[in-house]
Amino acid sequence: MIMCFDKRIDMMSWKDKEYNTPLHFACESGNCEIVKLLLLNNADPLACRMHDVTPLHIAAKEGFIDIASVLLQNDASEIDIADANLLSPIHYAAQFGKVKMIEFLLHKGADIECQDTDSYTPLLTSAAYGQLQAMKALINAKASTDDVDRNGKSLVFITAEEDQVQILEALVLGVYEKWGSELVNTPDAIHNTPLHIAAKKGHINSLKILLKASHLKVDARNEAERTPLHLAAVAGHANVINELLHYAEENDKDILKDEDDDGNTALHLACINEKFQAAKALILAGADPEDRNARQWTPMDCAAESGRVQIVQLLIDAEAQVDPRDINNATPLHVACKAGHIKVVNVLLENGAKVSICDSKGFNALDVAIENGQKDVAMAIVTSNQWMSALRNVTYFDQSTNSAVGGGAMGGATFTTPMRRIIRKMPDVAEVVFNRCCQTNEDAVSSIDHPDYKINFIYEFLEDFRVDSGYSRRFTRTRTARRRSVPIEEVASSAGDFDEDTEGGGGGGRAIGDDNEGNVGYQTTWGPVGYSRQDHCLQILANSKSVELLKHPLAANLLHYKWFKYGQMLYFSNLFIYLLFVIFLTSFALASLSPNSNTCQIVLSNANSSSLSCTAETSRASQYFVPVGAAFVILFAIIKLLFEFIQFLKYRIQYLLDWVNYLELLLFVFAILFAFIYTEDCYCPHKWQWELGAIAVFLSWIDLVIFVSKLPITGIYVVMFMNIFYIFLKLVFLAILLVLAFAFSFNMLFNDPISEAMGIRTPFMNSWRSIVKTMTMTTGEFEFDSTFRQTGSQSEAGSDDIQFPFASYVLWILFLILMPILFINLLVGLAVDDIKGMQESAGTNRLALRVELTLTVEEYLPLWLRKNFIVGRDTIYPNRKLGFIKHLLYNVLGVFRFDSAENIKNALNAPPAPIEEVQQQNQALARRVDDLCSSVETLSEQNERLLAVVSALAESQGVASNVSGIPPSSPAHSLKPAPGSTSRGRSPSALSEKTTTSFI
Template sequence: MRQQTVSWAPDNKVIPNNLIPTAVTSAGKKKQQAAKEFIEKALPLKGDKTPPPVLVMDSLNNQNGSLRNALTSAFKALTCRYADDDDDDDDDLLETKVVPSSDRFLPSVIEASADGRTKAPTAGACGATCDIRNSPNRILKAAEKGNMAEFQRLLAADERRMQFRDSRGRQAIHHAASHDRINILEFILSRPNAELRPVDNEGNTPLHSACTTGAAKAIAFFIQHDPEQLECYNKENQSPLHLATQLNKVASLTALCDFKSQIDVEQKSKHGRTALHLACISDHADAALILLRDFGASPKTTCDNGFYPIHEAAKNASANAMRALLEFCESIGIPRAEMMKLFDADGNVPLHSAVHAGDLKAVELCLESGALISTQQHDLSTPVHLACSQGAMDIVKLMFRCQPDQKMGCLTCSDAQNMIPLHCAAMFDHVDLVNFLVDEGASLNATDKEGRSVLLLAAARSAWKTVASVLKLGADLGLQRDNQRRNLLHHIVLSGGSIEEFTLSLNDRLDEFIQLLNERDTYGCTALHYAARNGQLKSIQSLITLGASVNLKNNDNQSPLHFAAMFGRLNTVRHLLDSKKGHLIINEMDGQGKTPLHIASQCGHVRVVHLLLVKGALLHRDHKGRTPLHYAAMNGYNNTMDQLLAVHSHLLDQTDRDGNTALHMAAMKNRSSTAVNLLNLSCKITKNGLDMTPMDYALHCKHSEVAMAMVTHPIRSDEIMTCQVKAYGCLVEGLTAVMPEVMMTVLDRGISKSKMSHDSEEYFVKYSFTSLQNSETADVVPMTDEPLPVMNIMVRYGREELLSHPLSVKYLETKWNAYGMYFHILNLMVYTVFLGFLTLNAVQLMQDNKKRHHGVSGLEVADAFARPSIATLSSMTSVIVLSFVLFNVVKEAFQLIQQRTKYFVDVMNILEWTLYLASGLMALSQLTRTEEKSYQNIVAALAVFLAWFNYLLFLQRFNRVGLYVVMFLEILSTLLRVVMVFSVLIIAFGLSFHILLARVELSLKQPVLDARTGNVTFKAISLSDKGFHSPLVSLIRVGTMMLGEIDFLGTYLRPLRNLENSTWYQIVTATLFLVAFIILMPILLMNLLIGLAVGDIETVRRNAQLKRLTMQVRLHTDLERKLPKKILEAVDRTEMCIYPNQKGTGNIMWRTIKRWFGSPRNNVTSGGGGGANGKNLSKSFTQQIESNINEIQEQLSRQKDKIREISKNLELQLTLVRLLVSKMEIKSEAEELDEGEFNSANLARDTTEQLDGQTDVK
């Protein structure tokens, strides 16, 4: 096997050791040693002047892939390093094999001879060879060095090398420009299609690169040959002028100045900053001076943020640039004082900006230039205010020293918040500056906009060092009040300060401090109120020890105990109750009559409620007569309710002044879990003073959650369903009208399924109809004798989803199978007999008319007398038809008397009256044997048509075909509405064709034979024969044309040949109308009708389903009104069990009758033969969904159990940790704060907002 080696021999170069070790750190520990040995052999020793020997690398080939890749990456880094080296000795560069990958310039493994000298690869060696001198980086080096010969050689070998970029995206022209190599630039310019404006990764052109290094010749070259580069901006929105200024390249600016006529010195970069702004920001004084003096830059140009260059210099502490700017302005006649008065967008002068920067030199320069320390910005703050806010003592002293006459004015000057500089220093706790300002004459009694003195402001901002210092300076405690009349003690408590520390530091003034204990603010609150609200246990103990009263009330008549109960401060409540007057305040009432127990129950603080009950809190009522249980139920605090009822169980059914129980409160506020809890505790369902039950409030407020919880209660749902509601009479009607989704859930509870497998023959579905009908024990619709009251309520409110519910459908199905099917089949059979006799009578009428028309021979008369049965058949059918007509007329008369005006609303009644009248007239004409009259045929045709159409309407009562009949009627009504709308077009075209074609005479005449004389005459042909001779006939003709009967050849095309010259244009005009008619009527209108019929079929189906179910309810209602109660009681069922997997019983004829006239769900829910297999697609899909739902419910139940267990464990661990901390006597800051709401370090909140919220009744 031929040995593989790698060689390189750069003279006098040391390979940095940090390249290889970082590349092999990812190798395993077992491979580290082999890699280390290889690296030690491969790398030249430090200081070694001779090339390393040729190294054998068999060990490299034997390494794993990760180590080999690591070493390869190292060699790639080394190669790039040496390829970019400045070594000009090309003889030392090695020839290496080109690897077929991206590692083209990596020193590859080549063959070596025994003496270590490299040689060209032999035949069969993989890949071609290339010289490292041809590396793409070489052309960049040549451009940097200005090596024209090497540059030309490399470019001649490959023109594409001109486009080569380094890691920063720079081409050869960038490198030549940055190193000022004019010969390279001129050579590039001389080439055809030379590009002088390529950009690197940062968007810099070659001119940008020249400006970054101060290459003056290159700058002049580019401006002379490509002056547009002066307007080019990089990605930072900087032109070459901006870049040179920011980098402080004076040489570049000097070179650019030679072409200042071509440069806009006011061009703006990012944020609208000019080059002068950048020079001032970076404190480049020389660059700023060149811009001002040589370029003519304006010192009064603002950026987009409204800052002048002088402001930028002051804000960035650029003292040198500011000095140069001021000196130049002074030289051109702009006084320094004028520059110091320039305002930026925020109203700051340069002195304000310098103070913001905190640079003492810049401030001193502004002061020397005439800036006044009393200058106010937009918020009326002076530089002294800003310096005091920052605590810049040296700047304040400098300003006072430089302008002593302005000192007192500044000390008393107020800003927009009416604060003097002493306030600014105090609220940020700059205690040394506070002492200095007081020594200089600042007043301690000055107040801000909120009436806070320096002492109160420091206390409100937790500046405790300043508070102590101000007290030592002699601040008067008795006069310190803000606009809300809060004293020092109020602010100490609100800011979370330690009262104990203050009392220790006020030994000689403790009496003054004690006088503040019971003082009240504008809300009537003392310091103890706020300490109780925030749960500051240490402050509460100190206040009580100092003598603070625990029974003082605020403006809402609330004591500190009320506050503690409101925010759940358990330990605070305990401290207050353990005080000397604790027994006196436990049952005190506030302005609304609420005791602390009321408030704790209202806020749901269980532990506080328990403590108050243990301490002897009494169950008083507030001014509305409500107990604590009312408030706990109103806000849904079940644990609090359990705590109250565990001690006082008689609270359960107590009412307030309006007669509301706790269940009423829960229903008003939609607290479903609370309602369930109260129902579990066997609370009473009563009416309040307004005669309203809890369900009345749920319906009135549309609180579906609490309604759902009450009607689905596992124990008391039947009791709730039978309760009466004020607005609707019964709960079922209220739920149907307002909350159909809740009523849907009630119906769902009426369907229960066995727990057996869905494929088992013993699997059953149980239907309970107790929610759909009245029973002996309870009435869901009380005080009514109307049959099917619940179903009629659903019909009245049009609740299709309730009518089509499986329970409702099964209920109607039981009614149908019990008696409805038999009565309607009997009715259909009777009507079928009537229809047969009516049809036979009409046919006999036509035969009788035929005989009368042709005459009757003597033999026919003799035959009729010989066989009288044939002669009297017509009379018999007429008598039968007339009898049926009389019977139905009497029936319809009774209905008219019962329904009155509602009778005429139903179109079917009008149709039946027309049918009976036409049938009676036809039968009477047969009996009277009158001479033939035209009306007999008319009434006969009308009677037959209406009879058969009514037969179609009879079929809609039967489930199998009823849906299709109702859908047909729905589509028919849609068609009639559309035709009525578009009848305007029919009238328009009908009248147009009548006007154009009614009086057109053709020149062609046709022979006419006179029947009397036998003479032949010629008569002119008229287009009136085509159906347009009258307006009415023309409208009918247009209707037939819509169906395709246009007759274009006979009516429009042929008459054009035979018309007189004076009327031909009428046919042309009629033809144009015909084209418009074809587009609008047969095409658009007919397609519209088809689209309505097909596209709206789902809506039609839903409407048909609702109408069919509505019709069934009305039919069953009418039948039950007429049937005896004994029959109804015999067939009524309260529940039904269906075994869908069991085969049906009975003979084939009975199953066939039930299949055609029974329920359409028979094959799924009943035991008929159609549902014997029980394995259809719908059933399988339903079973799968139910199985998935059950599985999800089980998983959720298990997860809930796990969460409860985790919660219990966490509480136990927390208890153990607390016990451990107490045993180890570990103290923390948290011990100073009580538990409860708003337990945070920031206790100084907006008290006004919180107190206003406390007075609102939830």
């Protein structure tokens, strides 16, 4: 029997996974007899399940007074017992509208002012959950109506926040109006009034009730100085905005111009938060689209930043300015470009927004897009009809701070242009600009093979240096059968030629005509007169990832033009002079006597040479040539050294980074030391001079190889050779390690002391000779017989040819495998694999070298001469026949090369590379996603309008309905929903989550 009793006691304490005991289930089922039986068998009335919910909490929630009475008879002190969220049984009864339970608990001494973790009293709880009868019972029981929660929310505030229309009406307009109307303007902790929260949540019915209250402050402000209209605009509740404005109009209050602490009006806030319907309602009500906030932003600026194109169009339709300036002189176009809203940019451009306007830093819209990496926006601008205005801008930078400065040039400042930025950062956009700078008359001729087919190249944006600040004359163009050119000062937009409203860039086919006088006015103002090769667009192109654009017809023809005008003349002149230097240096070296000759040994030994004949070992002509050749070599080398010094003063760091400069310095210094031979007889050099001379002759020919790399035909192979050399340099460390490994081993194995004692010099007699011999053997020169037959070893009968045969043969075979076979074939394989790539890139590299040469020459030209060579545009007729001389230059030397019309057209309309095609597809997909998001937002707004109509219809029929279309329900997870209950404003469904999740 005792065992059965103990077992019965254990059963009373059994719990499921949610810690429910049998007593919890009995209270939930409402069976009072079972509850009594369980208590009789020592069930714990204070047992807690999840969230510390006791059986009394459950009885209060379900309204089982008899069960609550039984539980309290067992322990009356638990009447105010709290769960994990400090909710007492009376809170549960208030939440679920159990009026009789509330009265019972109060009769038993429950605390009517007890508070939960959010400082909610039972009265506040009943109001939040729409329990009107429970609220009346609590008020009749003298519950305090002035209580607030921990956020300072009053009874009316909470009711408005939860949209409990019946309770709010009773408090403001009904039986409790006397004291309830006084709470209408009572703010919470952040100074929001009940009207604020109703406007913010879009509770139109609650808002209408509040608007009927006496002494309502429709323009009350919270701590951010925002009125209810501001919050409605932020949330996008157009119906609330209309109600507020209607009330304000009836009460002679102007709330449209009210500003928050940032100076934003309601229209500003609607635009910032992308609320189209709210913005539309405000504009229809008379909101001024030109109002400015603290940043001097208009609603147009706000809409441009948010990226809602419908709002931008709405403001434009309301005749808002498209180019208002803020405190930084920026326009909405600047703002949209910075944020990357391409649709807004397109709408602004279509409606007359000016790309040429600059902010306080000197940035126009294109500059802003480039600096912020907005490639699509930059592409939209350069494909618009204002592309030329966008590119005509100069931005100054303070070199000491590396930051943009406004107001023009200043001390220590340099300038840049949009074209330079595009080349550095956006090669795809640069290509589009290049295409637009190549305009054809394809529509005016029958075919591209027609002799009158022409291509106008606009070089204005590549030649962005102002060569003469005061140059502004009129100019009559001269033409040749092949081309015509116009100086940069006269290239701006003329009446007929390069109108920036034309859409025909590249092969677009727009006919380009001439004005009546054939004249062009100067309009473009570029940077200061100072010229720098490193800042020229072609040089930037050559040094950037966009180097392939040097092959573009625009860049290629500009480079060819410069090359033809002065580059090739100076290049070939310099090449000819340098070739003379190489010839004189080589001839001087060959004509000079070697220091090991008999004559020079006598001369250098200071012996008596009075009867010495210098022609014994060389011809008399050679002896006559030596002083002349030495003088020429020394003079040329000194001039070149002076030139190198001038280059160093001009370029400093850039000069030190070019290895060719070091090669030339060594060449000219060694040449001077070699040619400066002074002896009394026969011009005999010392041994150190002879060695320096040999190195100088070698370097002179190597420098000549580098010199001819700029030639059209042979230059590409020189560049390929240099690329292969760079590949070898990547492997040189591995080669050194392998050579040293075998060289030192061979020195130990093949160094024969007996042969050395006999005076026989062997390849491996010391470490240095071993290294050189090993390097030679790598090329295939093994000399196996001489290496493995050591003379000293053969002196002993019966001895082996080598001293250490086993190790020698093993390392020799290993050397044969690793060096001549594997390593050499590795070099060959790498070179062969890269041949195709090198062939494709060698042409570009050669053009880059030519750019450097041409611009260096241009940099040293005097200003008066340079401005005659710098052109703003050029026109060519690719189908007209060349003269004999030009045809020879074109086909043989390639120095006056212009592609055919077909090649140029193909280049301008080249299909995108695979990676570019993928990027274009991704961009198209991104645009489709944006369109879909915009459609969803539009649909949401339409639903909101539809719900507003339904609400208005319901109101006209006298039916109280929730505008959301969702019938009122009790908090989530409740077993028996209480009519009209919803979640609290402190956190949606917070109370129900805290109290009822364990009831399942």
